[in-house]
Amino acid sequence: MEPAPTEQDYGFLGDLQLSTTIDSPHILQIDNRGVRDEHTVMILQLLEGPQDETNLDDWLSGDLHPSPLLETNAHYQPRCRKSGRRGARRRRTSPWDPMFFERPVSREYSTAKGRKNNSRWTSKEVERLARGVSRFGVGQWTLLKQEFFKSSIRTAVNLKDKWRNLLKGYQENSQKSTLLYLEPSLVEKIRNLAAKQPYPYRRHR
DNA sequence: TTAGGGATAGTT
DNA sequence: AACTATCCCTAA
Numbered sequence A: 001m002e003p004a005p006t007e008q009d010y011g012f013l014g015d016l017q018l019s020t021t022i023d024s025p026h027i028l029q030i031d032n033r034g035v036r037d038e039h040t041v042m043i044l045q046l047l048e049g050p051q052d053e054t055n056l057d058d059w060l061s062g063d064l065h066p067s068p069l070l071e072t073n074a075h076y077q078p079r080c081r082k083s084g085r086r087g088a089r090r091r092r093t094s095p096w097d098p099m100f101f102e103r104p105v106s107r108e109y110s111t112a113k114g115r116k117n118n119s120r121w122t123s124k125e126v127e128r129l130a131r132g133v134s135r136f137g138v139g140q141w142t143l144l145k146q147e148f149f150k151s152s153i154r155t156a157v158n159l160k161d162k163w164r165n166l167l168k169g170y171q172e173n174s175q176k177s178t179l180l181y182l183e184p185s186l187v188e189k190i191r192n193l194a195a196k197q198p199y200p201y202r203r204h205r
Numbered sequence B: 001t002t003a004g005g006g007a008t009a010g011t012t
Numbered sequence C: 001a002a003c004t005a006t007c008c009c010t011a012a
Helices: A038-048 A056-061 A123-136 A141-148 A156-168 A184-196
Strands: A007-013 A016-021 A029-031
Touching: A123 A141, A123 A156, A123 A184, A141 A156, A156 A184
Parallel strands: none
Antiparallel strands: A007 A016, A016 A029
């Protein structure tokens, strides 16, 4: 039985909401829906930096990924890339990347058909989604939202969409899948769940 | 509320 | 231009 993660809020840093989870209290998670000001960036850099001098050089070189502060899929490269893959979205490489703090397009400022946000799923989120599916099964999106994504920007529909998208990676042309950006162990877990509970069901048409 | 079709926008 | 991750719409 998969335990539901319990979030602990650590309040705010500027417009950033800080939190950790019980099962990984050493990992600080940040909801990046805020502005980017100099002080915040400096604090983030200090937080993400090494705690001692042993790997200072590695850190300064930028090779120390994935970040313990905030994981993003952008840190992973496709394992096999034969002829240039297309379409994968890449965003926010690090907290001080200008892209990182870009506000999502809000409905008010965009056209009627504007999108609410467009934020990439982190591998942490995918891992959480997989745990939720193994706990409740496929289709219990509202329950999964309540138990595993309570204070997340992800809606129940987002969870459903993401699961569908992940499983697309196992259909024919899996070369182009977002699964290539994930840890092999996580991909394996998703594969096992997918085998047990096929999705989508193909009810329509 | 969910499944599935479709639109949108970022990447190559 | 081709392609897809993410988001939106809506029947049932």
